[in-house]
Amino acid sequence: MPIGTESCESCCRRGEQIMSEGDARDNILIVDDSPDNLRVLGEMLRARGYRVRTAVSGEHALESVRASLPDLILLDIRMPGMNGFDVCRTLKADPSLQNIPILFLSAVAGTDSKIEAFASGGVDYITKPFQAEEVLSRIDTHLTLSMLRTRLEEQVKERTAALVQSQEDLRSLASKLRRLGAHSLASEENERKRLARDLHDLVGQNLTVLGIAIQRLAAKCVTEEARSILDDAQTLLYETVERVHNVMSELRPPVLDxxxxxxxxxxxxxxxxxxxxxxxxxxxxxxxxxxxxxxxxxxxxxxxxxxxxxxxxxxxxxxxxxxxxxxxxxxxxxxxxxxxxxxxxxxxxxxxxxxxxxxxxxxxxxxxxxxxxxxxxxxxxxxxxxxxx
CATH class of the missing domain: 3.30.565.10 (Histidine kinase-like ATPase, C-terminal domain)
Known part of the structure; x- marks a missing residue:
């Protein structure tokens, strides 16, 4: 019984009109145990410029797919040995093969068969006999969807890689900033230590010497006015010493070290x-x-x-x-x-x-x-x- 209601010759003529010379389209694997079905489908697809491979059994189909990935599979259901559902489930269980779109072709129009077809991983179900243009339209649709999915996955991978690289760059920058921050804080503390040391060694000692000089001078004063001036100077000196000590402690408290x-x-x-x-x-x-x-x-x-x-x-x-x-x-x-x-x-x-x-x-x-x-x-x-x- 023919599998299509439209003549293969008519399909071929339209295919020749839309194909440019030497153009090559996607690779399609046809799996059917009927030589006549393989021939008719093969001629129809080749006329549209598709590259066609065939397999006469489920086992043969798996060998062919593993040898070279097709872009799409037309899969009959009722075949001796391994049926189409088993073939589909086997392919979908393999991560390297599971993205190949599978269109079921069957003379069985029952709902149960269609449900099992989609449950096993098929993307479409075409009932025999069929219109050739319908088959070609569905093939074009699923190949386009597959191409778009592949492109989307590639874009996701590229953007994921870019995101990972950006995160690495941010981590590297954060690490550099932490090192810079640590260096800056260390430099700040070292400068605090230096200033505190200079205040102690230079200003502090000079103020101490100055205080002793004021005391000696006050002991020699004979007038109350001169003594009062020196007392005021000594009070100011003590306040200055106290302030210097406070600044030294703020810069770097000795008790910490x-x-x-x-x-x-x-x-x-x-x-x-x-x-x-x-x-x-x-x-x-x-x-x-x-x-x-x-x-x-x-x-x-x-x-x-x-x-x-x-x-x-x-x-x-x-x-x-x-x-x-x-x-x-x-x-x-x-x-x-x-x-x-x-x-x-x-x-x-x-x-x-x-x-x-x-x-x-x-x-x-x-x-x-x-x-x-x-x-x-x-x-x-x-x-x-x-x-x-």
Whole structure:
């Protein structure tokens, strides 16, 4: 029985009109156990310029596909041995073959057969006898869809590769920025040390010599007016010495280098409470000798910033600093009983306090630690720093 209602000759004539000489189209595999069906379909497709391969059984079809991938398969269902459904399921189970579009050709028009065809992975179902133009139109449609899917997958791969490269570039840039930030902070601390040392060695010593000279001169004064002038000068000198000592401590407190972070935090809290009137309680362990100098410096500077923020923004009546350590990490918690705030708001650099909190977090992250801020309006604030040992 012929498989098409349109003559092969008519189809061939139209195919010759649309094909340019030497043009080659997609490769189609026809699988059918009927030589007549293979011949008619083959002639129809070749007339449209398709390259045609044939297979007379399911087993032969699998061998042909694995030898060379076709662009599309026309697959009969009822064949001796391996039927079309089994062939389709076998192909769809192989990741390297599963994207080949499969069109079923069958004389069976029942719904169950069509359901199984699509369930096994087919993209279309054509019932025999058929119109040649219908078959060609469906083939063109599915080849176009396959081409578009392939292009889309290629674009996805290209964009994914570009995204991966962009992420690598961003990671590289972030790493460079971290190194630059660490170098900048180290340079800043070194400059602080140098300035503090110069103030101590040069200005401090000169002020001391000047004070001794004023005392000796005052002892020789014979008039009350001269003695009063020297007393005023000595008072101003003492105030200057005190101010220089304060500047030296702000630049680089000697207690940090001499006794470690816990002692430095206690000293700073006492000095800060005396200047501002904010009671600060410090509790914690002695960490001297346990931490790298860069780690101690970062923890101290962030503690300074956090305590300063309490006075600037918190409207707190007291603050607490707790320093703890175990075998894995050192942890510093700075808390207050102030008005609190919305932590999400400070993530915006332009917001009040935003840059300060961002800088605190970045400074702790540069030494491999983490910083979190817990707060709510009316419930105070907790700044938690944790650095692995």
């Amino acid at each position: 001499d006794y470690g972070i816990a002692s430095a935090i206690r000293w700073y809290a006492e000095q800060f409470a005396e200047r501002t009137g904010l009671p600060i309680t410090v509790e914690g362990v002695d960490l001297s000798g346990h931490l790298d100098a860069n780690v101690e410096t970062a923890l101290y500077r962030v503690t300074q910033e956090a305590v300063t923020n309490i006075v600037r923004h918190a409207q707190a009546s007291k603050a607490d600093i707790n320093v703890t350590s175990d075998q894995k990490a050192v942890r510093i918690v700075i808390s207050d009983d102030g008005i609190g705030f919305d932590p999400d708001h400070i993530r915006e650099p332009g917001s009040a306090g935003g840059w300060g909190h961002i800088g605190m977090r970045e400074r702790i992250e540069l030494i491999g630690g983490s910083l979190s801020i817990e707060s709510a309006r009316g419930r105070g604030t907790r700044v938690v720093m944790e650095v692995p040992l």
